[in-house]
Amino acid sequence: MKALIALEDGTIFEGKSFTGSGETSGEIVFNTGMSGYQEVLTDPSYKGQIVTMTYPLIGNYGVNPEDNESDRVQVEAFLIKEYNAIPSNYRATGTLADFLKKDNILGIEGIDTRALTRHIRNAGALKGIVSTEDLDPKSLIQKAKNSPGLVGRDLVREVTCGEPYGWRDNKPAPGSNFSTTAPGKYKVVAYDFGLKYNQLRLLAERNCSVQVVPCTTSADEILAMNPDGVFLSNGPGDPAGIPGIVDNIRALFGKKPIFGICLGNQLLGLAYGGTTYKLKFGHRGANQPVKDLTTGKIEITSQNHGFCVDSTTLNPDDIELTHINLNDSSVEGMRHRKYPIFSVQYHPENAPGPHDSLYLFDRFIEMMQ
Structure with a gap:
């Protein structure tokens, strides 16, 4: 046809x-x-x-x-x-x-x-x-x-879960509290902005009990669950086109350790007071070279994003850049200097892609200890 x-x-x-x-x-x-x-x-x-x-x-x-x-x-x-x-x-x-x-x-x-x-x-x-x-x-x-395009469009609400759920037996388990998920030493609340299941698998493998919540969940609701850490997932579209979410993330600063991936990294950038911009054709594939500025090591990474945090709009007294893309020097990772918060733009959970960056999940566990 x-x-x-x-x-x-x-x-x-x-x-x-x-x-x-x-x-x-x-x-x-x-x-x-x-x-x-x-x-x-x-x-x-x-x-x-x-x-x-x-x-x-x-x-x-x-x-x-x-x-x-x-x-x-x-x-x-x-x-x-x-x-x-x-x-x-x-x-x-x-x-x-x-x-x-x-x-x-x-x-x-x-x-x-x-x-x-x-x-x-x-x-x-x-x-x-x-x-x-x-x-x-x-x-x-x-x-x-x-056609509508992506700029200014809220696609997160089209992909986020309708109700909270846990992660048990390598699949979603319906329920709105930690009793529905597999037991673990660390309680993690994962914001679903369009998350990938392998992120939940890797957290569960590291002795985490994971509760997934919709993107509209308030900071007060998150804190009422008393988690050991908060995970900000990947997701689609323009981070600047998602109303309300940045305020909820900012309200969690200093309250709980936070780990963000992809869209989670961009939303943290906005919560820090920075801005984002659209890349010419984005980074998508399993062979993107990234440099860890804290160690000097190079990682080959899996990526999928069309927007990026503008490093020039971040306050260097509060935010440290930790990773950059070696193809275009765009922001690939950052951490807060005062609060236990870090994030990366790429996909350390692979699926598909290399496993070079799995250590970031271990870093999140160490932060919650």
């Missing part, structure tokens, strides 16, 4: 759907991972985005329930060069096409993904639309221009 991809700048790409008919819009971005497509698809940080994989062959190892990072596919559409319909892996329980169809997500193959990626690198991330229904280029370009 023929499909057209139209970008807001008038560029058109052709492909064919391997999941049926449909039409959807989003910001078109690329991911450089050679594997991990299932984790990418189920990462809530991709809400509002159409993802292009730069690796040419996708679907060859199928899908399985163990590799989900949330309860559903989160991307708006999935663009690839070549789809492999017959998976060859002992862990596979289904095909990529069926996985996408279950959540009515368009999968498009036959795209010149190298050309599309190069175009995004030159022009920056662009709004786009994918359709098998409207094949008029002029009509699709106008629809792409009229």
Whole structure:
């Protein structure tokens, strides 16, 4: 089934759907991972985005329930060069096409993904639309221009959990207090801004009893649970477009140890009094080099973000930069000099990606001791 991809700048790409008919819009971005497509698809940080994989062959190892990072596919559409319909892996329980169809997500193959990626690198991330229904280029370009984009848009409330839940037996356990989650030495409340399940797995492995709460939970409600620490998860979109959350985070300063990842890092930056800005085409993939300024060591990291904290807007008397991106020197980590708070922009929980940064979860445990 023929499909057209139209970008807001008038560029058109052709492909064919391997999941049926449909039409959807989003910001078109690329991911450089050679594997991990299932984790990418189920990462809530991709809400509002159409993802292009730069690796040419996708679907060859199928899908399985163990590799989900949330309860559903989160991307708006999935663009690839070549789809492999017959998976060859002992862990596979289904095909990529069926996985996408279950959540009515368009999968498009036959795209010149190298050309599309190069175009995004030159022009920056662009709004786009994918359709098998409207094949008029002029009509699709106008629809792409009229689509909402990400700037100023609150996507967190579209992906956060509706009710609190615990983490037990490697899966969500419904309930609004620590009695519903697996027992552990350290009680951690995790703000769900669009978190990935592997963050909960890694906390549980480190003797943490984890209670997940919606993004709208107040600081008073968090403190009433008397946790040993507070975790700020990743999530989608523009951190400056999420009302109310920054005030709740600021109200926790000095009360409990805090560890933030990705969007959690950006929200902390705003809570510190700083600002954020949109990157030209973002950092997405499993091979981003990051330097730890406190040790001089280099980490290869998994990343997925389109916004970043502006280091020039932070007060150096209060905030220390701890990590930078070696490709563009953007902020990759920071800590508060007075309070037990630290955060990173990248994804130390991997899934997919390297394990270089797992030590950060151990640092959070040490902070709670």
